[in-house]
Amino acid sequence: MENSPPIDRISNLPDELLCHILSFLPIQFAITTTLLLSKRWTPLFKSFTSLHFYYQSSTFNVDVDAFNRYREFVHTVTLTTQFIINFHLHCCSTHWHIFPESLLPSTILRSPTLRVLKLNNINVLGNISVDLPSLKTLHLTGVCFKNQENFHKLLFRCPVLEDLKTIIYYTKRFRHCTTISITKDFKILSKLITADVCQFKFPMMAIRNVRFLVLHISVGLHVGDINFECPVFQNLIQLQLHIRNFQNWDDVVELLQCCPKLQTLTIHKSAMNNNLSINWRDPNPVPE
DSSP, X not given: OTTSOOOOTGGGSOHHHHHHHHTTSOHHHHHHHHHHSOTTTGGGGGGOOEEEEEEOOOSSOOOHHHHHHHHHHHHHHHHHOSOOSEEEEEEOOTTGGGOSSOSSOGGGGGOSSOOEEEEESOEEOSOOOOXXXXXXXXXXXXXXXXXXXXXXXXXTTOTTOOEEEEXXXXXXXXXXXXXXXXXXXXXXXXXXXXXXXXGXXXXXXXXXXXXXXXXXXXXXXXXXXXXXXXXXXXXXXXXXXXXXXXXXXXXXHHHHTTOTTOOEEEEEEOGGGTTOOOOOOOOSSOOO
């Protein structure tokens, strides 16, 4: 017994359980483990259902070659993986916006199995093709699109979307907030439950069914103006307003008139607004 070879109990576990164990590792280490550990583990990475990519680079230097190598790695892994449910892609480089190519594989936007998509500091600059029939969570933080059309294409081709967060930009005015024109033919995201959006970068009519809304406001709401056509939020019960450079509190009252079932209202003021008092006329009627 003392000379018997050690038993590899882990390798005898089912593939599903092994993939779950590997999902706790950074994706680079998980892939390396499957390729180097043993032949039993080699095909496992093709069965990963969650892919989490984090690209980091020097704060001071722009290494285009390193970026391109990592981009190739992301695309290769994504194309090889057969059943993706969760996809997270985060770029930690301070120079992320200058790279002409995107880390995001175009195929991920046409994934029939994808349920969670979270992108941070990513360029989506080309014309895109989108078909995400299973996507329920979409978080876009610091994502730069080629134009408004591409953003809307992504947004409205997620028919079962439930959770949405957007902080987006467009290439022509990367560092500035851009308004979008509101038209009557926007689709309604009928399954949406939670939304966290910026007033000037989002077609508000599309999210009128939400129950929980976080709205980031700067300057003014301009309710009734073409830049902010406020729908009636028939299902909204919780509203958070994040205020920056804002003084026209009567606009908030106008917004409240569009929330007949509202139960909770929370207002967060930025540091530069801390000395401003909240002065508004009493809403009539107050939401029941």
